[in-house]
Amino acid sequence: MSLKTHLSALIFGGLTALSAFSAQADQAEHIDVSNAYAREVPPGAPASASFMTLDNLSDEEIKIVAADSDVAKVVELHTHTNDNGVMRMRQIPAISIPANGQTVLKPGGLHIMLIGPKQPLKNGQTVSVDLKFEDGSHKTVSMPVKSLKGMGTMQHMH
Numbered sequence: 001m002s003l004k005t006h007l008s009a010l011i012f013g014g015l016t017a018l019s020a021f022s023a024q025a026d027q028a029e030h031i032d033v034s035n036a037y038a039r040e041v042p043p044g045a046p047a048s049a050s051f052m053t054l055d056n057l058s059d060e061e062i063k064i065v066a067a068d069s070d071v072a073k074v075v076e077l078h079t080h081t082n083d084n085g086v087m088r089m090r091q092i093p094a095i096s097i098p099a100n101g102q103t104v105l106k107p108g109g110l111h112i113m114l115i116g117p118k119q120p121l122k123n124g125q126t127v128s129v130d131l132k133f134e135d136g137s138h139k140t141v142s143m144p145v146k147s148l149k150g151m152g153t154m155q156h157m158h
């Protein structure tokens with residue numbers, strides 16, 4: 001194989017890989033996030049949580065497989081289950097948003113757990129949470145911190 005043929009094969013291979021990547025790595029762009037907020041917690045609180053409404057604008061199911069945030073040591077995807085009348089939280093591997101559908105993260109249901117806050121989260125602050133999708137794409141969501149007083153206490157099983 002001549003050098004020239006070899007080079008063009010390399011370039012062609014590279015372009016093919018690149019287009020395959022861009023065709024897949026766009027799940028983040030198909031998700032519309034609204035009403036995002038994080039729960040206010042006092043100094044020393046073991047954890048906070050982030051809630052939001054996720055709309056899937058595509059024809060395929062999209063999954064959030066991980067989340068991250070600068071404000072917490074560990075960030076996990078959680079849900080609540082009703083265990084004989086006692087609401088308990090547990091970690092789940094993914095949060096699914098159905099094709100052309102909506103998933104709501106809310107107190108008492110699905111949420112993004114912010115474990116070990118690095119600072120007190122106060123009403124009026126803005127924090128950001130990075131969502132990672134199954135295809136490796138990311139979406140950074142900025143959200144206000146809100147007080148949830150009077151909305152019930154979540155049971156923390158960490």
Ligand SMILES: [Cu+2]
Pocket residue numbers: 049078079089090111112113
């Ligand atoms: Cu939780």
